[in-house]
Structure formats: C-alpha cells, structure tokens
Amino acid sequence: MLHNTKKLLISISGPTASGKTAASLQLAKHFNTEIISCDSRQMYREMKIGTAVPDKKELAQCSHHFIGKLSIHDYYNASMFEIDITNLLKTLFNKHNIVIMTGGSGMYLDAVLYGIDKIPDPDMNIREALTQRYNNEGLEPLRFELRKLDPDCYEHIDKKNHKRVIRALEVCLSTGKPFSSFHTRTPKKRDFDVLLIGLNKNRTLLYHDIDTRIDNMLEKGLEEEARKLYPHKGLVPLKTIGYTEFFRYFDKEISKEQAIQLIRKNTRQYARKQINWQKRYKVMHWFEYNKTQEIIHFIEQEVQS
RNA sequence: GGUACCAUAGCUCAGUUGGUAGAGCAACGGACUGAAAAUCCGUGUGUCCCUGGUUCAAUUCCAGGUGGUACCA
Numbered sequence: 503m504l505h506n507t508k509k510l511l512i513s514i515s516g517p518t519a520s521g522k523t524a525a526s527l528q529l530a531k532h533f534n535t536e537i538i539s540c541d542s543r544q545m546y547r548e549m550k551i552g553t554a555v556p557d558k559k560e561l562a563q564c565s566h567h568f569i570g571k572l573s574i575h576d577y578y579n580a581s582m583f584e585i586d587i588t589n590l591l592k593t594l595f596n597k598h599n600i601v602i603m604t605g606g607s608g609m610y611l612d613a614v615l616y617g618i619d620k621i622p623d624p625d626m627n628i629r630e631a632l633t634q635r636y637n638n639e640g641l642e643p644l645r646f647e648l649r650k651l652d653p654d655c656y657e658h659i660d661k662k663n664h665k666r667v668i669r670a671l672e673v674c675l676s677t678g679k680p681f682s683s684f685h686t687r688t689p690k691k692r693d694f695d696v697l698l699i700g701l702n703k704n705r706t707l708l709y710h711d712i713d714t715r716i717d718n719m720l721e722k723g724l725e726e727e728a729r730k731l732y733p734h735k736g737l738v739p740l741k742t743i744g745y746t747e748f749f750r751y752f753d754k755e756i757s758k759e760q761a762i763q764l765i766r767k768n769t770r771q772y773a774r775k776q777i778n779w780q781k782r783y784k785v786m787h788w789f790e791y792n793k794t795q796e797i798i799h800f801i802e803q804e805v806q807s
Numbered sequence: 808g809g810u811a812c813c814a815u816a817g818c819u820c821a822g823u824u825g826g827u828a829g830a831g832c833a834a835c836g837g838a839c840u841g842a843a844a845a846u847c848c849g850u851g852u853g854u855c856c857c858u859g860g861u862u863c864a865a866u867u868c869c870a871g872g873u874g875g876u877a878c879c880a
Binding site for chain 1: 833834835836837838839840841842843844845846847848
C-alpha cells in the first residue's frame with residue numbers, strides 16, 4: 503500500500519505507435535487508477551479512427567478522461583488543457599494516490615507539468631486580420647511591426663515562423679502590452695509529484711509498427727471517417743495527419759495511393775518530432791516499450807522511498 | 808545475335824570545355840509559452856558501374872567488359 507501523503511502523477515511519453523496505450527492500461531489496472539489522455543487530437547470525438555483512440559475493450563478496462571470530450575467545432579488550446587487537467591486532477595486525487603496521464607502532445611504535457619503564463623484570451627478578429635496581412639503582404643511587415651511593439655520578443659523569436667510572429671503581434675495588439683511582458687519564465691508549483699516515464703522503441707521497429715497501425719486505420723474505415731469530416735476541412739483540429747492527406751485525395755490533387763504513402767511518411771516525421779521533444783525532459787526515465795513490469799517495479803520503488 | 812542510347816546520393820536526375828560533384832524528394836538533427844498531429848530551422852550521407860589506355864591529373868576522353876532501355880533481326 504502507498505503511504506505517501508503527496509499524490510503522484512505518472513506521465514507516459516513516447517512517439518506514436520510506441521505502445522503508450524497498452525502500457526498505461528497495465529499500469530492503471532495494477533495501481534487501480536484512471537487514465538488521462540494528453541493528446542491534442544484524441545479529444546475530438548469525430549476523429550476516432552485517425553487518432554488511434556483506444557478501442558471499446560480497452561476503454562472498458564478503466565476510466566479514461568479527455569478522450570472524445572470535444573467536438574471539432576470547439577475551440578481549444580494548451581492553456582485550457584492546463585486548467586482542465588489541474589482541476590480534474592484535484593478530483594481524481596481525492597480517490598487515488600496515483601493517476602496516469604499518457605499521450606504524445608508535448609506542449610500539452612508542458613502545460614500540465616510547468617504551466618503556461620496567464621495571457622488574455624486571443625482575439626480571433628485580430629488573429630484573422632494578421633493572418634490576412636501575412637497572406638497578402640508576407641512576413642516582413644509583421645516582423646517590422648513586432649520589432650517596434652516588442653523589441654525584446656523580436657530578439658528571441660523564430661523570425662521565419664509566421665505563426666509565432668502572428669501570435670506575438672496578436673497579444674501586443676489586443677493587450678496593448680508587449681508579448682514578452684507576460685512571460686515569467688518560472689514553472690508553476692504543483693501540489694502533486696510527477697514521474698516521467700518514456701517509452702523507447704528502436705527506429706526500424708517503430709516505423710514498421712507505424713505502418714501496421716496505418717493499415718489498421720484503413721481497415722477500420724479511415725477514408726470514410728475523413729470523407730464525413732471533409733466539409734469541415736478548414737477547422738484547426740482537422741489539420742491532422744491522416745485527414746489532410748485524404749482531403750487532398752478528395753480534392754483530386756493526389757491519388758489515393760499517394761495519400762496513403764503521405765500518411766506513412768508524415769506519421770514517421772511526426773514520431774521523430776515527438777522523440778525530439780521528449781529529449782528535452784532531463785528527468786525522464788526511459789524504458790523499452792514492452793517492459794511494463796520493469797516500469798511497475800520502478801514506480802513502486804520510487805513511491806516507497 | 809546486331810545497332811543506338813544510358814549507368815553519378817536511398818530515389819528521380821543535373822553537372823564537371825579533364826583538377827574527385829549538386830538539386831528536388833526521402834533520410835537525419837534541432838527549435839517550440841493559448842493553432843502544437845500545427846508551424847519553423849539546419850545537415851550531403853558518394854568506389855561518379857568495372858577493368859585497362861591516354862594524361863602531371865580521368866567521374867569526365869578512348870577501348871573492352873558488365874548491367875539496363877529502345878529499335879532491328
């Protein structure tokens with residue numbers, strides 16, 4: 503039995519197809535607890551197949567949170583996720599000493615672990631106007647304006663990344679204060695401990711398993727799911743691997759075979775970006791993807807010490 | 808069997824009037840504070856098919872070989 507007074511959040515990280523779902527289910531059953539999904543796409547209920555949500559059997563094995571919670575028509579972001587999850591954790595920690603969180607969205611994980619600085623909600627009209635300007639005039643004028651409004655931010659920002667520049671400008675314009683003035687650069691304190699677990703799978707096997715997973719999605723009807731969502735293809739949640747490629751096929755821009763090959767390629771690149779992101783956590787404990795018993799043993803040792 | 812053309816990066820192909828080579832895609836590495844499965848940045852990884860000849864120097868020119876493609880038999 504666990505005698506710790508402080509509650510523990512166990513985060514399972516790893517690239518797509520590394521076995522996070524299976525591992526977290528085993529952990530949840532072993533510790534008799536619940537699972538929170540830290541995945542920026544599995545939370546949309548219309549996108550089940552393409553985001554590889556756990557199947558009915560898996561979902562029935564323990565309580566899952568945040569899967570299919572939103573509609574693709576809802577606006578959502580990492581800051582909202584931070585608030586929702588910290589609130590949810592308060593409830594769950596009343597029932598459990600340990601809670602599992604699993605998923606591949608690095609920024610959402612950061613939001614839960616360290617928090618995101620409080621900034622007034624984005625003004626969509628300003629964002630829209632800036633995006634228009636970017637489309638018409640290019641990035642240069644926006645960069646120039648940012649240099650005027652927030653020289654400090656301009657120093658550090660990725661100047662070729664239009665989304666970053668637009669975001670910074672949008673905050674400057676809607677708040678009247680420099681974007682950089684909102685950044686505290688200090689992680690928030692949480693009243694629970696965190697144990698970061700990373701799943702490791704060698705690249706060759708990972709790529710093989712990605713292909714298998716995509717074959718499964720196609721069998722389950724990914725094309726049909728994508729076709730249903732095609733009318734909404736402009737929505738942000740649908741800018742997602744597995745859907746955008748099919749949308750291009752529906753637009754007759756590429757063949758179906760090309761779309762599937764693109765899904766494979768883009769998923770591999772996505773996995774690499776996830777691996778890259780996960781390297782930033784110096785306190786991550788790495789395990790081979792199929793060694794859940796070792797993870798359980800490790801957690802029990804950590805809890806007792 | 809004969810003739811012509813081709814052989815350069817993982818793939819498709821440039822190129823070197825002879826001084827050991829570069830694009831796209833792929834691959835790989837990285838950044839990330841309210842769009843993050845998004846967005847952006849960086850890196851060339853090579854027996855220039857093989858053997859011989861000419862030359863100070865051959866991936867480049869010449870000869871032969873091997874493989875491929877097309878056409879003729």
